[in-house]
Amino acid sequence: MKLFSLALKNIKKCRGDYSIYFFTLIVGVAIFYMFNAIGSQEVMQRIARSGNENVQRLRSLIGVVSVMVAFVLGLLIIYANNFLIKRRKKEFGIYMLLGMGKKKVSRILICETCLVGLISLGVGLIAGIFGSQFLSILVCRMFEVDVTGFMFVISGRAILMTIISFLVIFLVIMLFNTGTVAKNNLIDLIRAEKKNEKHILKNKTLSVVLFVISCAALATVLCLMGFFGNRLEMIPFFSCIAVGIVGTFLLFWSAAGFLQEALGRAGSFYRKDLNSFVVRQFTGNINTSASSLALITLILFVALTFFSTGFSIRTYLNKRLGNATPVDVTMFAEGADALDLMAQQNVEVDEMFDFYLNLPFYTSKYITIGGTLGEFKDKAAQTFRAARWDARENVMKLSDYNALERKYGRDELKLDDDQYAIVCDFDLLNPFNEEALKAGTKIDLGGRVLSPGYDKPIEEYIMMSGMTAYLGCLVVPDAVVEDADCGFIKEGSVFAGDYREKGREISYALDEELSEKLRILSEPVIREDGRKSYPLTMTLKNEIKDNSVGTSVIVVFLVLYIGIVFVIACAAIIALKVLSDSIDSIRKYEILTRIGADGQMKRKALFAQVMMNFLIPLCIASVYTWSGLSYIKGLLRAFGMVKMGAGIVMTTVIMLIIYGGYFITTYEGCKRIVKV
């Protein structure tokens, strides 16, 4: 019991100094629980009712990511713990000097670790349970889900996972701690406080040269990725990453010498107030912790990139969803008319729908998919090797197409009698279409020649489709289709309709009914010419929405989870480092007081010191992120995503909250410690 009370007393004593350590542990536990529990939350069932597989997918993904997160958190906690233990070596030395055996000291430490672990695990779990409710409500807001009649859910599975992961981490810490006591001699423990100040790399020339080299290398890589990110083939990706990592480490290793040299020469700056002191403190700090600063910078970079990309994808999905579902149902009937097909399957179209369009489309032997590309067909063929270029292209009458446009709330097309337009929302094919249109590719319909009415393909859809892109169609003036010489035959029809009965629940029921009746038509059939075709393809508004929201939810959760954990890990390590340095600085600030530095001067010096520690890794990571995002933008272009603005705004907000919070807490803590 005496051991226990001593351990308890130690923890109480340390509470002030180590509050950041405690806080980080608790937040770590809470986040771990929150994300593991999210799959069980009621909200997820509500968001993705038909997309239950999405919830399953999210759960298993979070499970996998959690292993990684536990690893990162474990490293963070071990680092922080070692840091704190190092500061207390003298205390252990004194215990031993007073005759306490090594075993007993170890037992005190084990006792302490257990207490710290249990307290933070308990508090963290409680915080996590409430936090996950909060997260649910946030998610509802994000995806506009009804929150009435919400249940308070506690996930036993998540609690178990959290406890197991953190028990393992604390067990490892216990081993580390007892090792510290066991392997050190008394003299080392007692004198641990008298650490030697390492001095800046003596060879100034070397550090200046290294600094310049690493700056140049990094600048090259950053510019390459930043300015030519959209030309993927130009970038040797892995070499860039390698140069980036090595360059970052080199940069920090040489920065101390370089900065001291550069700033030391700026006399009027260096000799003002406490500037020389601040610069020395800072360069000394970079010098002793160059490697961890470099690592922090790189982790921050990963986190920032994750955040920005993830949120951009979400915004894109939501936006795309916003105008992707103007009607309840769209159908595409090949080889027959959609209305006839539905009638065959006993669908009472007039009863079910209060509004619908059934627009015929035609084909002609004169118009093939390859033909519309003209001389650019061969170029496109290199990208799409499996495409059937001699297949007939679907053609719609201008008046029919414009009727659809009106229903979908889009601008109508205008064509002269001898013009045509291409409608296509397949981003990979569109560059070739555009080239062909710009070149004025003409289509010869057995004597009647059409030229492009627009010099770009119309990037709109005919069938609602969510993410997948269907091949588009050609739009020609009505008179052309009616001209018998052009050889048009009716191929099928496009159907777009709204249910007569409105409401979320009823629409799901109607979806069900419709799918059931038309199921037989969704099986592929082999046509006379040997081509496989689907008599009727149907897309439903609800299905598209659920799928899209499901994907969006997965992206947002993974991004938040990984990003937040990484940022917290970085901020916590910096905070601990700065706080412990400030304990070393107590004496220095006392000296400054004695030689007449006033309170304001000292506060300014302290602020500058704390700020540089937080800001420099963040600034460098931000620059990296800028070039990284440009590269990712290039990667995502195939899916039509090009805007990163929303993601960057969201990232900035999150960083301000987490990182800024740690910064302020640390600064206040330092002020308390050095008493300025």
Added chain:
Amino acid sequence: MSKLLEVIHAEKYYGNKGNLTAALNDLSFSVDEGEFVGIMGASGSGKTTLLNCISTIDKLSAGKVLLSGQNINELKGKQLDRFRSHKLGFIFQDFNLLDTMTAEENIALSLSIKGVPAKEIREKVEKAAETLGISQQLSKFPSEMSGGQKQRVAAARAVVTDPELVLADEPTGALDSKASKSLMESLRKLNETRNATILMVTHDSFSASYAGRIIFIKDGKIFTEILREENETRKDFFKRIVDVTSVLGGELDEVV
């Protein structure tokens, strides 16, 4: 010569109502401009308390400390910082150098704090360093210097701002006898060439013998005061100091 420092009826109590300890008990003395005064006494006699009160690190319970006629107990906040940076210079037993900075930067820092323009700093630092014989050590870090060198850097830092009063708290306490001797020579040189007024607390008779006047304190009161006569050798002065300290250490009637 005018009185630079006056300590008038200084009293300092520690503890609470039920248990008061008087560290300074109605103590009065004065120091003239350009004087080199030593304060001696056994441990617990109140020397450090006195120095702390003069240096504004601590405050008197009663009485006054006047520096150039100004009551320093009335100074507050910024005035106090300004007072410390402009009028006082400190030398401590354990040097109190900033170990992350070179000797030159340590000395220059007190000028920066005082607000001296960058252009003048270099010259002033070099002059002070030359007086104290550390010109060769300026680019070294404290950890690369010997104790004596460090203390001379501290002394240079104390005098480089041309303070009205240099306060030295056991400056030779952490030095060996050779380093002590050369430091005290340096302090005397400062006193003579720069006309620096020095108030030094010590319990080392040898170091004290470099001063011009010694004030002995016992139990918070002035026990006695001896002045170095003109033409008196340092050796003779030293003997007189030793005589007084032996009496100070314990009067015969206290030994039972």
